[in-house]
Amino acid sequence: MRAQALHGHLDALLLAVLEQGSLHGYAIIEALRARSGGTLDLPTGTIYPALRRLERAGLVASSWSTVNGRERRTYQLTEAGGRALAGERAGWREFSATVGRFLGADEPPATPA
Numbered sequence: 001m002r003a004q005a006l007h008g009h010l011d012a013l014l015l016a017v018l019e020q021g022s023l024h025g026y027a028i029i030e031a032l033r034a035r036s037g038g039t040l041d042l043p044t045g046t047i048y049p050a051l052r053r054l055e056r057a058g059l060v061a062s063s064w065s066t067v068n069g070r071e072r073r074t075y076q077l078t079e080a081g082g083r084a085l086a087g088e089r090a091g092w093r094e095f096s097a098t099v100g101r102f103l104g105a106d107e108p109p110a111t112p113a
Contacts, residue, residue, distance in 0.1 A: 006040075010050050011059075012088035013040070015081050018060060022076040024067070025051065051075055059084050 006013070017023065017031045029047055032040040054060040059081035065074045077085070 006042075010042075010046070011054060012085065012092070014047070014050055014054060015059060015077060015085040015088065018075055018077040018081070019085060022074045024065070024072040024074050028075065054081070 013032060014028065017028055017035070020031070023031060025044065025048060028051070029042060029044065032042060032047075051060060051062070055062055055075070059078055060075050061078050062073050062075045065072055
Protein backbone atom coordinates (compact mmCIF):
# COMPACT_ATOMS: atom_id res chain seq x y z
CA MET A 1 0.00 0.00 0.00
CA ARG A 2 1.36 3.38 -0.95
CA ALA A 3 1.76 6.22 1.53
CA GLN A 4 -0.62 8.32 -0.61
CA ALA A 5 -3.44 5.85 0.08
CA LEU A 6 -3.03 6.60 3.79
CA HIS A 7 -3.52 10.32 3.37
CA GLY A 8 -5.25 11.57 6.48
CA HIS A 9 -4.79 8.32 8.41
CA LEU A 10 -1.04 8.00 8.95
CA ASP A 11 -0.98 10.09 12.12
CA ALA A 12 -3.72 7.96 13.69
CA LEU A 13 -1.87 4.76 12.76
CA LEU A 14 1.33 6.06 14.35
CA LEU A 15 -0.52 7.06 17.52
CA ALA A 16 -2.12 3.60 17.67
CA VAL A 17 1.27 1.89 17.34
CA LEU A 18 2.71 4.04 20.12
CA GLU A 19 -0.26 3.24 22.35
CA GLN A 20 1.42 -0.15 22.90
CA GLY A 21 4.50 1.55 24.37
CA SER A 22 7.60 3.54 23.49
CA LEU A 23 9.40 2.58 20.28
CA HIS A 24 12.26 3.88 18.18
CA GLY A 25 11.60 4.87 14.58
CA TYR A 26 12.56 1.64 12.86
CA ALA A 27 10.55 -0.39 15.39
CA ILE A 28 7.52 1.77 14.56
CA ILE A 29 7.97 0.95 10.88
CA GLU A 30 8.27 -2.74 11.74
CA ALA A 31 5.15 -2.59 13.96
CA LEU A 32 3.14 -1.02 11.12
CA ARG A 33 4.35 -3.74 8.76
CA ALA A 34 3.63 -6.55 11.24
CA ARG A 35 0.19 -5.34 12.36
CA SER A 36 -0.88 -4.83 8.74
CA GLY A 37 0.27 -8.26 7.62
CA GLY A 38 2.91 -6.63 5.43
CA THR A 39 0.48 -4.30 3.65
CA LEU A 40 1.95 -1.17 5.24
CA ASP A 41 5.59 -1.13 4.22
CA LEU A 42 6.27 2.57 4.49
CA PRO A 43 9.62 4.27 3.90
CA THR A 44 11.45 6.20 6.59
CA GLY A 45 10.91 9.34 4.50
CA THR A 46 7.20 9.02 5.26
CA ILE A 47 7.37 7.99 8.90
CA TYR A 48 9.97 10.35 10.38
CA PRO A 49 8.41 13.59 9.11
CA ALA A 50 5.05 12.43 10.48
CA LEU A 51 6.63 11.66 13.87
CA ARG A 52 8.22 15.11 13.95
CA ARG A 53 4.86 16.68 13.07
CA LEU A 54 3.15 14.72 15.87
CA GLU A 55 5.88 15.80 18.29
CA ARG A 56 5.49 19.48 17.36
CA ALA A 57 1.74 19.08 17.97
CA GLY A 58 2.42 17.65 21.44
CA LEU A 59 0.85 14.28 20.65
CA VAL A 60 4.16 12.39 20.81
CA ALA A 61 7.27 12.99 22.90
CA SER A 62 10.73 11.71 22.10
CA SER A 63 13.92 11.05 23.98
CA TRP A 64 17.32 9.68 23.10
CA SER A 65 18.32 6.25 24.33
CA THR A 66 21.24 3.92 23.76
CA VAL A 67 20.47 0.44 22.49
CA ASN A 68 23.35 -1.95 21.86
CA GLY A 69 25.72 0.99 21.82
CA ARG A 70 23.66 2.92 19.25
CA GLU A 71 21.87 6.19 19.93
CA ARG A 72 18.20 6.01 18.99
CA ARG A 73 15.35 8.42 19.33
CA THR A 74 12.48 6.74 21.12
CA TYR A 75 8.93 8.01 20.73
CA GLN A 76 6.07 7.74 23.19
CA LEU A 77 2.44 8.76 23.20
CA THR A 78 1.63 11.79 25.35
CA GLU A 79 -1.60 12.27 27.30
CA ALA A 80 -2.78 14.64 24.55
CA GLY A 81 -1.84 11.98 22.00
CA GLY A 82 -4.02 9.45 23.82
CA ARG A 83 -6.96 11.85 23.70
CA ALA A 84 -6.31 12.52 20.01
CA LEU A 85 -6.20 8.78 19.32
CA ALA A 86 -9.56 8.31 21.06
CA GLY A 87 -11.01 11.04 18.84
CA GLU A 88 -9.49 9.47 15.73
CA ARG A 89 -11.04 6.11 16.64
CA ALA A 90 -14.48 7.65 17.13
CA GLY A 91 -14.19 9.47 13.80
CA TRP A 92 -13.00 6.29 12.09
CA ARG A 93 -15.96 4.27 13.41
CA GLU A 94 -18.39 6.88 12.11
CA PHE A 95 -16.61 7.18 8.76
CA SER A 96 -16.31 3.43 8.18
CA ALA A 97 -19.95 2.83 9.17
CA THR A 98 -21.11 5.50 6.73
CA VAL A 99 -18.95 4.30 3.84
CA GLY A 100 -19.88 0.71 4.70
CA ARG A 101 -23.49 1.54 3.99
CA PHE A 102 -22.45 2.10 0.39
CA LEU A 103 -19.50 -0.20 -0.18
CA GLY A 104 -19.94 -2.95 2.40
CA ALA A 105 -23.06 -4.59 1.06
CA ASP A 106 -22.84 -7.58 -1.26
CA GLU A 107 -25.93 -6.46 -3.11
CA PRO A 108 -27.28 -3.00 -3.80
CA PRO A 109 -30.13 -1.76 -1.59
CA ALA A 110 -33.64 -2.18 -2.87
CA THR A 111 -34.97 0.87 -4.66
CA PRO A 112 -38.48 2.06 -3.86
CA ALA A 113 -41.07 1.05 -6.45
